[in-house]
Amino acid sequence: MDEETADKHEIFLTLFTANEAAIRAFVRRMVPTRQDSADVMQGIALVLWRKFHELDDRDGFRKWAFSVARYESLGWLRDKCRDRHVLSEDVLNVVAEESARRESWLAEQRDALDACLEKLPQLQRQLVLAAYAPEAEIQQVAQQSGRTVAAFYQWLHRIRLQLVECTRRTLQAEGCHE
Known part of the structure; x- marks a missing residue:
C-alpha cells in the first residue's frame, strides 16, 4: 500500500470511528432490530469507503454519512417491504428527516450521559x-x-x-x- 492510500485509509477511519455511534443510532431508529442495524451498518461502511474520494469537505463527513445511511436504510427496508411490520417509505422518510434534525441534540445527550456514567x-x-x-x-x-x-x-x-x-x-x- 502506498503512502497516499495509507493516508486516505487513516483519514477515513478517523472520521468514521468518530461518527460511527451517531450513524448507528440514526440507523437504529430506522430499522426494526439491532441485528438489522448491524447488517445495514456493514453496507453503509462499504459505501462510505467506496465513495470517500467523492467527499470534498471532511468537515461535512457526518452530514454526508447520514445521507448515505438514510439511503442505505431505505434500500434495506424496501428489500424487506414484504414484511407487514415495515413502515411505508413516506413514514420512513419522515423518521429519517426528524432523526437527522435531532442528531446534534441526541449527540449532546449521549455525551452528557457518558460524563455522568464516568462519575x-x-x-x-x-x-x-x-x-x-x-x-x-x-x-x-x-x-x-x-x-x-x-x-x-x-x-x-x-x-x-x-x-x-x-x-x-x-x-x-x-x-x-x-
Whole structure:
C-alpha cells in the first residue's frame, strides 16, 4: 500500500470511528432490530469507503454519512417491504428527516450521559453497563452484584434516575436546549 492510500485509509477511519455511534443510532431508529442495524451498518461502511474520494469537505463527513445511511436504510427496508411490520417509505422518510434534525441534540445527550456514567463509582458503572450490554442476562448481572433479581431491578431503577437527573443538569449547565 502506498503512502497516499495509507493516508486516505487513516483519514477515513478517523472520521468514521468518530461518527460511527451517531450513524448507528440514526440507523437504529430506522430499522426494526439491532441485528438489522448491524447488517445495514456493514453496507453503509462499504459505501462510505467506496465513495470517500467523492467527499470534498471532511468537515461535512457526518452530514454526508447520514445521507448515505438514510439511503442505505431505505434500500434495506424496501428489500424487506414484504414484511407487514415495515413502515411505508413516506413514514420512513419522515423518521429519517426528524432523526437527522435531532442528531446534534441526541449527540449532546449521549455525551452528557457518558460524563455522568464516568462519575459513578467503578463497580456501579460496570454493573450498569453489564445490564445494558447486548444479550445481557439480568440474572447473571444481579448475581454478580450480590442482589436478587428484584433487588437488582430496584437498584438499577434508582441509578437510572440518578443518571437522568445528572444528564439533565449537565445539559442545562451547558446551555443545551432541544
